[in-house]
Amino acid sequence: MASWWKYGxxxxxxxxxxxxxxxxxxxxxxxxxxxxxxxxxxxSVNFLGGYGGLVSLGHAGLFGISAYTVGYLVTRMGVNHYVxxxxxxxxxxxxxxxxxxxxxxxxxxxxxxxxxxxxxxxWGLAYRWAKVTGAxxxxxxxxRPELFTKGWQYYYVVLVIFVLTIYLMxxxxxxxxxxxxxxxxxxxxxxxxxxxxxxxxKFLGYMWSAFFAGIAGGLxxxxxxxxxxxxxxxxxxxxxxxxxxxxxxGTFFGPLLGSLIIIVGRNMISLYTARxxxxxxxxxxxxxxxxxxxxxxxxxxxxxxxxxxSAGVVEIVEASARKEVGAEGEVRVGTESQS
Amino acid sequence: MKSRWQIIVAVLxxxxxLAGCGGQPATSVPAATQAPAQAATQAPTQAPTEAPTQAPxxxxxxxxxLAPLTGTFAANGQDMVKGFQMYWEEVGNKCAGxxxxxxxxxxxxxxxxxLNKARLLVEQRQVHMLVGVQKANVGLAVAxxxxxxxxxxxxxxxxxxxxxxxxxxxNVIRLAGWSxxxxxxxxxxxxxxxxxxxxxxxxxEDYAFGHESVGGFVNTFTDxxxxxxxxxxxxxxxxxxxxxxxxxxxxxxxxxFTQESGGDAVRFLKAWHDMGYDKKYPLLGQQTLTDxxxxxxxxxxxxxxxxxxxxxxxxxxxxxxxxxxxxxKRYGELPSYYAADMYTAAHWLDVAMQKINGxxxxxxxxxxxxxxxxxxxxxxxxxxxDEYGGTIFNVYLRQxxxxxxxxxxxVVIETFPNVSQFYKYNPEEYLKQPVYSRDxxxxxxx
Numbered sequence: 097m098a099s100w101w102k103y104g105x106x107x108x109x110x111x112x113x114x115x116x117x118x119x120x121x122x123x124x125x126x127x128x129x130x131x132x133x134x135x136x137x138x139x140s141v142n143f144l145g146g147y148g149g150l151v152s153l154g155h156a157g158l159f160g161i162s163a164y165t166v167g168y169l170v171t172r173m174g175v176n177h178y179v180x181x182x183x184x185x186x187x188x189x190x191x192x193x194x195x196x197x198x199x200x201x202x203x204x205x206x207x208x209x210x211x212x213x214x215x216x217x218x219w220g221l222a223y224r225w226a227k228v229t230g231a232x233x234x235x236x237x238x239x240r241p242e243l244f245t246k247g248w249q250y251y252y253v254v255l256v257i258f259v260l261t262i263y264l265m266x267x268x269x270x271x272x273x274x275x276x277x278x279x280x281x282x283x284x285x286x287x288x289x290x291x292x293x294x295x296x297x298k299f300l301g302y303m304w305s306a307f308f309a310g311i312a313g314g315l316x317x318x319x320x321x322x323x324x325x326x327x328x329x330x331x332x333x334x335x336x337x338x339x340x341x342x343x344x345x346g347t348f349f350g351p352l353l354g355s356l357i358i359i360v361g362r363n364m365i366s367l368y369t370a371r372x373x374x375x376x377x378x379x380x381x382x383x384x385x386x387x388x389x390x391x392x393x394x395x396x397x398x399x400x401x402x403x404x405x406s407a408g409v410v411e412i413v414e415a416s417a418r419k420e421v422g423a424e425g426e427v428r429v430g431t432e433s434q435s
Numbered sequence: 436m437k438s439r440w441q442i443i444v445a446v447l448x449x450x451x452x453l454a455g456c457g458g459q460p461a462t463s464v465p466a467a468t469q470a471p472a473q474a475a476t477q478a479p480t481q482a483p484t485e486a487p488t489q490a491p492x493x494x495x496x497x498x499x500x501l502a503p504l505t506g507t508f509a510a511n512g513q514d515m516v517k518g519f520q521m522y523w524e525e526v527g528n529k530c531a532g533x534x535x536x537x538x539x540x541x542x543x544x545x546x547x548x549x550l551n552k553a554r555l556l557v558e559q560r561q562v563h564m565l566v567g568v569q570k571a572n573v574g575l576a577v578a579x580x581x582x583x584x585x586x587x588x589x590x591x592x593x594x595x596x597x598x599x600x601x602x603x604x605x606n607v608i609r610l611a612g613w614s615x616x617x618x619x620x621x622x623x624x625x626x627x628x629x630x631x632x633x634x635x636x637x638x639x640e641d642y643a644f645g646h647e648s649v650g651g652f653v654n655t656f657t658d659x660x661x662x663x664x665x666x667x668x669x670x671x672x673x674x675x676x677x678x679x680x681x682x683x684x685x686x687x688x689x690x691x692f693t694q695e696s697g698g699d700a701v702r703f704l705k706a707w708h709d710m711g712y713d714k715k716y717p718l719l720g721q722q723t724l725t726d727x728x729x730x731x732x733x734x735x736x737x738x739x740x741x742x743x744x745x746x747x748x749x750x751x752x753x754x755x756x757x758x759x760x761x762x763x764k765r766y767g768e769l770p771s772y773y774a775a776d777m778y779t780a781a782h783w784l785d786v787a788m789q790k791i792n793g794x795x796x797x798x799x800x801x802x803x804x805x806x807x808x809x810x811x812x813x814x815x816x817x818x819x820x821d822e823y824g825g826t827i828f829n830v831y832l833r834q835x836x837x838x839x840x841x842x843x844x845x846v847v848i849e850t851f852p853n854v855s856q857f858y859k860y861n862p863e864e865y866l867k868q869p870v871y872s873r874d875x876x877x878x879x880x881x
Contacts, residue, residue: 121558121559122558123554123555123558123559124559126554126558226872226873231642231643232571232572232642232643233571233572233575233595233643234546234572234575234576236575236576236578236579236602237579320547320550321579321580322546322550322576322579322580324546324547324572324576326545326546326547326548326572327547363551363555366541367555
């Protein structure tokens with residue numbers, strides 16, 4: 097019943113996103129591209145952290161492996177762009193298999209620390225393995241595929257890939273696998289007791305997340321045309337976690353909203369003051385204090401609450417109209433609220 | 436409910452206060468920091484989307500300045516802005532009848548931030564040219580970007596050799612700038628021929644700037660009969676130099692060459708002095724070792740240290756003296772080479788833009804005129820450009836001395852006139868070699 101307006105909102109958003117290059121000057125088109133790419137990275141963090149309960153601080157590493165692979169293959173080996181893009185994702189998956197295999201043995205803060213260390217390993221390689229990564233100077237001169245060299249053309253490429261990817265993500269999250277993942281987040285021992293192989297599910301969850309981060313990394317390499325250690329540093333990982341927290345942990349579109357607010361905010365605020373990190377920090381403190389569920393989390397909780405109340409009223413009114421006792425109505429309200 | 440609102444009001448108040456402070460560190464220069472705010476207030480009224488269709492040669496000349504104003508390199512970045520602003524203030528922020536507007540943006544020393552700010556300046560602010568950038572990786576990232584837009588990009592401070600050598604880009608010019616090995620080439624030759632040193636151990640920071648500085652020294656030193664005994668590399672931001680210094684004793688060299696910058700330079704000289712190495716081996720250095728930005732925090736351990744640089748604040752020439760005096764009066768400290776380079780670049784741009792009557796909209800004409808402009812006297816000495824976009828300047832052999840008022844500064848003990856980035860080598864032959872790195876220090880070439 098309630099889904100038609102949700103689809104309506106999504107269609108409206110898509111139309112708005114498609115109109116961005118017509119409506120905005122070039123600089124803001126590149127900002128919009130950045131919002132989508134970092135939004136995808138934050139959504140991949142959310143896939144694992146919001147739905148699987150495993151918050152990772154190492155996703156910049158996965159993101160960076162893909163970006164560096166694309167950069168290296170395109171600039172040094174002259175590999176076809178599409179092949180390089182796929183190779184970037186495949187290598188991210190291969191490294192993700194090792195990283196994930198190690199990390200999923202732990203949970204909570206320990207998982208966070210292991211993924212943090214893994215992210216730093218990639219950063220260290222980027223910084224020291226000069227022959228491949230160009231060390232501090234990074235890899236420059238990444239060209240875009242011929243059809244998509246202009247900023248607005250590349251924006252559409254990113255938009256299409258973004259939409260397809262998050263559609264896939266949506267399907268995965270609503271499959272039985274996604275539900276199992278959420279079950280593990282809620283209560284791991286119970287899922288194990290029900291006969292689910294928890295470790296395998298966590299590992300696959302990590303791999304899906306690495307896959308999405310890899311796509312974001314490849315898109316970033318073509319967007320920025322330049323990859324350096326600052327692409328894979330800790331602040332990229334922590335910023336993607338902050339985007340997730342700001343938008344709402346475990347909400348599908350929350351991280352995208354977080355990405356929008358952080359990236360647009362940073363670019364707007366830094367026009368007026370060099371102290372934008374303080375203002376950003378203040379926004380985070382406010383979020384944690386006032387809306388710990390994030391923006392979308394808080395809004396939808398409020399919406400649910402309102403719906404529940406009105407639904408409850410209707411139930412009670414109907415019940416009393418049918419001259420039934422209030423108790424039954426209350427029971428119905430109760431079941432409603434649990435769904 | 437009430438307490439929640441109190442929090443909101445409190446936090447908002449703090450935010451407004453912070454934003455109102457202009458977002459500047461209390462110690463920073465007022466002039467350097469007013470500009471972004473001023474720029475910000477002007478921008479919205481200019482309707483950036485319509486700018487390209489407007490008739491040229493009207494309105495202000497817009498110059499985008501990129502420098503690290505926060506982060507590890509903030510002190511250098513602020514010196515850059517000071518030098519650049521001081522010149523334009525002197526000429527009343529005017530050139531060829533047009534107002535000169537500076538848009539100062541902070542790169543934070545990060546390539547991604549710098550690249551983003553360059554996009555902002557070019558696409559949103561519609562600047563006519565970009566000037567600045569300190570670190571090599573930021574410079575390389577921005578250079579790659581302006582390759583696609585054609586915006587003239589002047590790099591007075593970024594020293595990475597290849598920006599005007601193997602990977603040069605026509606619209607990127609090292610205006611009043613230097614490449615890492617340009618100062619150490621003459622120094623290596625001088626050490627071998629004038630001083631007669633036969634053996635050297637080098638100790639430097641393990642990154643491109645260190646590799647290129649050492650490569651320049653070793654290349655000319657070995658060409659003139661010298662021998663490299665060992666090249667010692669240490670990570671950036673090294674805290675303890677004793678393990679590296681003690682290695683020198685294994686080789687007993689005639690001379691030690693070092694490249695250090697920032698905090699490393701301060702710690703290196705302290706260790707060098709405290710461990711008694713200043714009495715054991717002569718020391719030669721890249722100019723960053725005793726640049727004024729570091730000397731301000733040093734004591735007597737720096738006295739007598741010899742370095743090669745393209746600027747010496749103690750140089751006995753009227754232009755240098757006048758610049759140093761003005762800078763000291765304005766900011767209360769001696770200028771570093773960061774300030775001198777940016778000041779000279781501003782001067783250079785001013786002369787070139789006057790020649791073309793302020794027609795900066797014609798990028799080709801601007802670049803061509805800048806290339807053809809020679810300035811016989813600047814705080815750096817005479818300057819002109821070579822055909823690769825590198826500046827030909829004097830390299831000074833400098834020694835640290837104490838002024839009567841107790842401040843340390845670099846005075847000139849010898850001048851190598853008109854040094855190009857290729858020194859005495861044939862540019863074409865030189866460019867066939869790889870750029871200096873840990874694996875290639877030019878020992879066996881030519």
